[in-house]
Amino acid sequence: xxxxTQSPRYKITETGRQVxxxxxxxxxxxxxxxYRQDLGxxxxxxxxSAAADITDKGEVPDGYVVSRSKTENFPLTxxxxxxxxxxxxxxxxxxxxxxxxxxxxxxxxxxxL
Amino acid sequence: xxxxxxxxDQVNVAEGNPLTVxxxxxxxxxxxxxxxxQYPNRGLQFLLKYITGDNLVKGSYGFEAxxxxxxxxxxxxxxxxxxxxxxxxxxxxxxxxxxxxxAGTILRVKS
Numbered sequence: 450x451x452x453x454t455q456s457p458r459y460k461i462t463e464t465g466r467q468v469x470x471x472x473x474x475x476x477x478x479x480x481x482x483x484y485r486q487d488l489g490x491x492x493x494x495x496x497x498s499a500a501a502d503i504t505d506k507g508e509v510p511d512g513y514v515v516s517r518s519k520t521e522n523f524p525l526t527x528x529x530x531x532x533x534x535x536x537x538x539x540x541x542x543x544x545x546x547x548x549x550x551x552x553x554x555x556x557x558x559x560x561x562l
Numbered sequence: 563x564x565x566x567x568x569x570x571d572q573v574n575v576a577e578g579n580p581l582t583v584x585x586x587x588x589x590x591x592x593x594x595x596x597x598x599x600q601y602p603n604r605g606l607q608f609l610l611k612y613i614t615g616d617n618l619v620k621g622s623y624g625f626e627a628x629x630x631x632x633x634x635x636x637x638x639x640x641x642x643x644x645x646x647x648x649x650x651x652x653x654x655x656x657x658x659x660x661x662x663x664x665a666g667t668i669l670r671v672k673s
Contacts, residue, residue: 453605480659491663492606492653501657507660539605547656548594548613553605 452476453554457539468527470557472540476551480545481523483507483515485536486556492539498523500544504556530561564589568664575643577673582640585653585664594656595636597627600666603647607653609651612636623647643671 472481478554479500484492484507494507496515504515512534514526527534537558543551567590574655575581587593598606610621616631627638638651648671654661 482660484663489665491665492661493663494660498661520623541606545659547659550596550608550611551661552608553598555605556603 451541453542453552455538455554455557458555459558460560462530463562464531466493468523468530468559470521470525470527470538470540470559472554474521474523474542476542476552477520478542478544479520480543481517482541482543482551483513483523484539484541485509485534486539489537495525495538498556510547514547527559530559532539535559536562564566564655565664566653566662566664567596568651568653568667569665570648571665572668572670577641577671581643581647581649581669581671583653583667583669585635585636585638589643589655589657593629593631593634593636595627595629596623596654596656596661597636597638598622598652598654599619599623599649600652605640606652607638643669645671645673647671649660654663 453474454506483495484543498504498517515527539556540554543549567586596611597609611630611631612619622627650664653664
């Protein structure tokens with residue numbers, strides 16, 4: 450049972466390039482989330498999705514685009530990468546209720562040069 | 563808005579001693595609180611959560627957390643620390659089907 454997989458695990462890109470980070474769950478959780486982790490900030494929510502074709506902004510959505518055509522996939526795209534988007538990105542999935550647990554993927558470490 | 567504070571950037575404890583990682587929260591309505599652990603180069607792993615009921619919540623790997631409504635705290639505890647407990651710990655609170663995380667506390671357990 451793989452749970453949540455993210456690819457790539459490591460990525461180096463240049464300023465201005467488009468980058469897509471992939472997230473796939475083997476469960477059927479309705480909610481999926483993208484976070485970024487930066488020193489001193491903990492995890493901050495970028496975007497989330499309540500179901501296929503339903504997405505919404507989180508705390509730090511600027512510069513990011515998401516889509517969710519299938520329940521199991523939730524890709525995150527940086528349309529024109531900037532150095533400030535250098536971070537570790539985590540995908541998570543859960544049932545979405547206020548008391549429900551979110552389960553996290555292994556993360557993608559992105560460096561923008 | 564809901565928020566979580568972890569007042570200590572780092573906690574150091576000797577192996578075999580009890581450990582406490584502190585968390586305070588600010589919420590409107592009922593608090594639903596979580597603890598996660600992150601080992602180096604890994605994703606976050608769920609430890610435990612408080613929903614309602616008993617103020618002492620037991621979780622994975624021998625960890626427990628004490629919910630204190632009057633002090634708005636949800637401290638993570640373990641009676642006897644292991645070197646393998648060394649990791650980054652996050653407290654989080656639910657806000658409208660989303661999680662709001664604290665900045666994290668590094669726990670270092672020395673042998």
